[in-house]
Amino acid sequence: MKAAEETHDIVIIGGGICGLATALALHRKGIKSLVLERSDELRATGGAISVYMNGWHALDQLGVGEELRSKAILIKEIKDSWLFKEEVNTTPSRKAGLRCLKRSDLVETLAATLPAESIRFSCRIVATEIDPITSFPIIHASDGLIIKAKILVGCDGSNSVVAKKLGLKAPKISPICEARGFTNYPNGHSFGDQFLRLWGHNFLLGRAPINDKLVFWFVDHKFNQRDIEAREDPTLIRDLTSQRLEGSPEEVIDMIKNCEINSLTLTRIRYRAPWHILFGKMQKGTTTLAGDSFHVMDPSIGQGGSAAIEDAVVLARCLAGELQHHQVADSGELKKRAEAAIAKYVRERMLRIMSLSTRAFLIGSMSATSSWVKRMIFCVLLVLLSGNNSLSHAQFDCGHL
Numbered sequence: 001m002k003a004a005e006e007t008h009d010i011v012i013i014g015g016g017i018c019g020l021a022t023a024l025a026l027h028r029k030g031i032k033s034l035v036l037e038r039s040d041e042l043r044a045t046g047g048a049i050s051v052y053m054n055g056w057h058a059l060d061q062l063g064v065g066e067e068l069r070s071k072a073i074l075i076k077e078i079k080d081s082w083l084f085k086e087e088v089n090t091t092p093s094r095k096a097g098l099r100c101l102k103r104s105d106l107v108e109t110l111a112a113t114l115p116a117e118s119i120r121f122s123c124r125i126v127a128t129e130i131d132p133i134t135s136f137p138i139i140h141a142s143d144g145l146i147i148k149a150k151i152l153v154g155c156d157g158s159n160s161v162v163a164k165k166l167g168l169k170a171p172k173i174s175p176i177c178e179a180r181g182f183t184n185y186p187n188g189h190s191f192g193d194q195f196l197r198l199w200g201h202n203f204l205l206g207r208a209p210i211n212d213k214l215v216f217w218f219v220d221h222k223f224n225q226r227d228i229e230a231r232e233d234p235t236l237i238r239d240l241t242s243q244r245l246e247g248s249p250e251e252v253i254d255m256i257k258n259c260e261i262n263s264l265t266l267t268r269i270r271y272r273a274p275w276h277i278l279f280g281k282m283q284k285g286t287t288t289l290a291g292d293s294f295h296v297m298d299p300s301i302g303q304g305g306s307a308a309i310e311d312a313v314v315l316a317r318c319l320a321g322e323l324q325h326h327q328v329a330d331s332g333e334l335k336k337r338a339e340a341a342i343a344k345y346v347r348e349r350m351l352r353i354m355s356l357s358t359r360a361f362l363i364g365s366m367s368a369t370s371s372w373v374k375r376m377i378f379c380v381l382l383v384l385l386s387g388n389n390s391l392s393h394a395q396f397d398c399g400h401l
């Protein structure tokens with residue numbers, strides 16, 4: 001029996017933050033696309049993400065910024081505190097526009113703004129290839145379905161099938177992992193609008209308010225054998241995390257002990273080294289990448305999600321610029337225009353992505369190494385890259401859709 005076959009103009013693999021944002025950006029430009037997502041429903045695991053001004057600029061272009069701002073309070077101050085020295089450092093963050101947004105709020109809002117038929121769930125892609133006759137992409141799903149597309153965007157995350165096909169190396173795995181969760185305070189918490197970073201000998205704790213009752217937290221630490229077991233057991237994540245924070249203020253330990261157990265996750269940190277991005281091939285014909293499949297980065301600067309939304313805006317702008325207002329005579333002309341649009345997108349994004357992923361790489365490497373010499377080197381490089389404004393990357397504006 002012949003396998004089922006479909007034809008679509010633009011196919012996006014992956015219905016995470018980037019896939020949904022890309023589909024929405026295209027939709028706003030009047031261009032139809034189809035998102036293929038392997039899960040049976042929207043995936044919103046991983047608690048919350050910090051979104052700075054650059055992310056809000058991009059969300060405003062998608063028309064969902066206002067709605068999402070109302071779901072997360074503006075964080076006005078970042079407080080760094082060290083367990084092993086009597087030093088506290090506070091940095092005003094109002095100008096950086098920082099808010100901590102629940103992933104579920106973000107993906108549900110993006111999905112709800114898309115036409116219903118734009119997302120197909122339970123569709124796992126196992127391979128992609130280039131049609132030897134038309135040179136357009138062909139996509140193979142695990143159930144045997146074959147989809148022929150004119151344009152393919154791989155938004156399938158750090159373990160991307162599309163990135164592999166383009167010849168990119170698998171992302172590196174950091175020795176650091178992150179436990180994350182929510183704690184609800186039914187009578188309100190007392191942390192105001194402050195983002196706390198508590199530096200211990202062997203951990204970094206972050207705590208950010210979502211609203212006046214809900215708090216998001218994460219704890220970064222070196223991955224060890226017990227974490228393998230804990231990944232499958234939220235109770236163990238909670239217990240190991242609270243043990244790890246021994247010596248921390250009581251309110252911090254209580255926050256972990258009283259967390260919402262079903263919100264807990266433990267994730268290994270992955271990243272694409274900046275030089276792999278710089279020398280990687282992000283386009284083949286009318287196939288390209290966006291989001292983590294392009295540039296998965298250490299979460300230390302809280303920019304992976306926002307960079308993915310910026311990608312979506314820039315890619316849709318480039319595609320619309322080439323395809324929308326021109327008479328496309330035939331598929332040869334379409335291919336030429338789509339390739340030019342994608343090349344423009346990759347060129348435009350490369351500088352920005354290199355800057356973000358190098359920062360993330362340097363900070364991630366600083367926390368992963370125990371060598372003081374290496375730390376000093378990474379620190380000097382970071383200062384050379386960022387100057388005296390450690391949040392300058394958060395002021396970036398990816399421009400109009």
Ligand SMILES: Cc1cc2nc3c(=O)[nH]c(=O)nc-3n(C[C@H](O)[C@H](O)[C@H](O)COP(=O)(O)OP(=O)(O)OC[C@H]3O[C@@H](n4cnc5c(N)ncnc54)[C@H](O)[C@@H]3O)c2cc1C
Pocket residue numbers: 013014015016017018019036037038039043048049050051123124125126155156157158159160161178267268269270290291292293299301302303304305306307308
């Ligand atoms: C611990 C941690 C903390 C973070 N904190 C922040 C933060 O504070 N701020 C921030 O901006 N970013 C943060 N990030 C980064 C952010 O989560 C990612 O950059 C963002 O989720 C990338 O979105 P994406 O859509 O590219 O990939 P993903 O979210 O991974 O989505 C990929 C989607 O593709 C689907 N998929 C994968 N393979 C296939 C397939 N073969 N077929 C069909 N579907 C497929 C998956 O099911 C998934 O839905 C953090 C990341 C981590 C790990």
